[in-house]
Amino acid sequence: MADTGGEWQVARRRKGASKRLTSFFVSTSCCQNQLDVGKTIKRIRETAADLKCQDVWEEWKGQIQGNVSEKLQESLDSKISPLQYVCYGLGTFSSCVSARYQLAMLLLLLDAGKIPLKDCFVFDPAFSPGEKDVLRELGLTVLTENEEGKRLATKPTLFYLMHCGKALYNNLLWKNWSPQSLPLIMIIGNSFSSMRERMIEREFKRNYSYISQAVTVCEERQLTCPSHLIDVFGDTALITFNSTKLISLPQCSWTETPEPQYQDCPDLEIIQRESNNGVRT
Template identity: 30%
Template sequence: MSKSTEDSDGFQKVKSKRCAKNKPTKIPSKCIELEKQEIAIDFDKVFKRINCAVDDIKLSNFFGDVIKSVSNILNAKNVVEIVCLGLGHVAECNISRYQLALLLCLKDSLKPDNVLVHDPIFYKSECELLTKLGLEVILENNEGNYVISDKGPTVVFFPHCPKQLTNNFLWSNWGPNLENCVLICNSFTSLVDNQPSRILSETVPFIFKIHPHTSEQALNNSFKYTDIFNDTAIHHFPKEHLEKLDSNFWTRGDKPAYENTEEFITSLMIQKLNI
């Protein structure tokens, strides 16, 4: 049996005999054996750290800007659900913990019916932790193919997620119901400005197509840790913009497929790694 070691966050890593590449959002696309880790969490200690992060977020000008922008978009409509994909290891990573704190602050302020979370790399103990925080963990890796409600607004939070995941999400919801989506993720404008149109139209066509019809508000990166929410923007798809698009625009075709990428964790990768 391998040895267990405890780190400063109050949990133990239990390692198997295989060598690990411990990256929170990347798995190599080549067939490389990776270690599966599980951790035993000191829940009291981790909850204390999360609560401190929540207090930091709640009192920050950054959160004030976020909730003001989202509230202006919602225009007094009640949020049906919040969906968050790609948080990473919330028990061990400081960045993930603060992103979780933002999610919890949004939950407290917007009071949705449900808050759903998923990341294919969550440990079982992290799923238990998130459940204790009142969040519903999606167990299946649907690769971003989540269909939002048509009953009212959904706030979608993809913190520093791969663009392929966002592209899949748009494909799944491709149609006028996008007006019910408020999407907090990496800036579309930044992506479009920094990559050739030909590449974007081939690799993430749904981001590329919807960008001209998107209302985007860049967030001032004013939080005290500037590497946590950098390049984050709030996107929404105004009804008056979408109504101008003809039916041909909404032809979506087959589910997107991606080649030669190391940043997007597919369900097939998870099956192969037996995670």
């Protein structure tokens, strides 16, 4: 890997632990000192250069660009502007190598698709002030509000949601739950089918009802992941929605659309925004 900075240490795998490449990296200095923006940007660009030389990049580019072009042809008209990107839940890329590889892949995709960097909106409650400075210096647009994934797509939008919690996907689907909006969104993130397989069915339908319905009508294309990057890109799919498949859902699916609440989810995998009184909503 391109990152050879002296202050980075790989957390050694314990005897008997999984043989998958660990993504847990610690920094001996970033938590003590102010983040060096220039040095961090250099690391990101080195990571992107490393990734660009690997087969996984060429395979991702081919799979994603082809489907993006097809989606734009389906939905693009004179009233809709070109594709934009939204990235949630990237993580602390200054101290986590997995997050930095995910950011590097995002930058490569933007470059390959000729998407202006300012048309990529990023947010994670975990970002430090220094990391926000890095993202702005790169040219990305850093959102100032925790949207919890509740962003309505008004034009073709690719949501880059690497290893995010199920609630964030569910919120995104709820906000766009209509036969008009769903075809506008594309998701690079965790496989919906895998989510369903790993949960008790009744809990899946109760707690994540929009994913539960979407998995029956979405189109999933598994994205390539080499073994040495399994913790970075494992179980990742390109998820799209086709208008003809959406009409197979019963009419009540579109008329009964309550906002997700998650009262029965004690281990909610999302950082919720705070209301004015400091209570998380």
